[in-house]
């Protein structure tokens with residue numbers, strides 16, 4: 203039976219929870235706010251299935267072969283601006299909807315928790331899926347429901363972090379022709395508890411309910427993405443990773459799940475059909491001027507993925523590029539795990555002891571200089587100064 207004694211060895215994918223025939227595994231939050239499987243030993247019949255589906259325990263490296271690589275963006279400007287990079291997922295999702303299929307990916311629930319759920323063609327809420335949410339999403343019984351859909355012969359698309367895709371594949375144990383998976387290159391996921399604390403802090407500060415969230419809003423361009431929150435009282439908040447408490451926690455490598463710092467799944471080849479990651483160097487990759495609206499780097503691992511891409515290509519601007527060049531420029535996280543911040547452990551041990559702002563000031567201080575730079579950002583962006591500085595910095 204699965205027993206997590208070393209937290210580095212559990213990515214929280216839920217494969218064990220979903221496979222258990224006795225339903226005696228529950229996913230329970232630890233003090234940091236990450237979910238781990240806990241077995242009710244009285245109900246357990248020691249069938250061992252939970253260990254057999256664990257993507258970490260059963261990990262086998264895939265033989266390296268260079269995938270086809272593209273730089274891609276949706277032609278729909280509205281969808282592009284709501285997406286983190288080039289908005290790869292929306293036209294892909296539309297193909298599944300046109301086939302009567304479903305797309306399972308991360309969205310928000312009514313309290314802004316990040317949750318995986320099913321989307322079908324009639325869902326008005328699909329826009330909430332666009333954009334990266336830098337928090338570990340709640341999967342629940344997603345894998346079981348996906349298996350039910352696949353067995354009915356319906357088309358299914360699953361989009362998630364690399365470990366979530368590995369977990370799904372281990373759970374399913376067989377290839378389905380009607381399944382397409384997309385994994386996001388990911389340098390780690392902060393805990394839902396930290397996110398909840400952040401939401402609570404902003405709600406109190408603005409004294410209003412949040413009505414919209416975008417972790418990487420493009421108001422100041424793709425290269426200067428900011429957290430953007432809209433409130434019921436009409437107020438709006440934006441803050442870059444320099445000053446925003448959630449983004450700063452994420453990018454400082456202080457808040458990820460323990461397994462993320464030693465991610466098993468970091469390699470060029472994946473079990474997914476597609477891998478996506480940020481494209482910061484479209485200028486070098488495409489020899490084109492960067493319009494700062496965002497492109498996605500896309501790796502295609504399977505023939506099935508290649509065939510589907512041909513079918514949906516008309517919805518995108520799409521350019522084939524050299525995979526190793528794209529990875530060298532933008533994809534350090536394809537093969538490498540992040541190094542934890544020196545205070546990673548105490549950041550979480552201490553989380554309940556402070557309010558959000560106090561906590562950030564203690565561990566990853568936002569300075570007056572940071573705030574000053576942030577306040578002149580809007581002017582610098584409009585005057586073209588930011589683009590010049592970026593060029594000088596290379």
Ligand SMILES: Cc1cc2nc3c(=O)[nH]c(=O)nc-3n(C[C@H](O)[C@H](O)[C@H](O)COP(=O)(O)OP(=O)(O)OC[C@H]3O[C@@H](n4cnc5c(N)ncnc54)[C@H](O)[C@@H]3O)c2cc1C
Nearest residue numbers: 285286287288289290291308333334335388389479480498
């Ligand atoms: C936690 C996290 C860490 C990341 N780290 C890196 C990195 O280090 N380097 C890098 O190049 N790229 C990273 N990415 C990927 C990057 O942010 C973009 O997803 C990528 O550039 C594709 O952009 P897009 O506009 O094509 O995506 P979109 O078309 O906007 O689609 C994004 C898809 O990702 C899903 N998604 C969003 N948040 C989550 C989540 N928390 N869990 C599971 N699925 C989610 C959405 O539901 C949507 O389907 C990370 C993404 C996440 C979620």
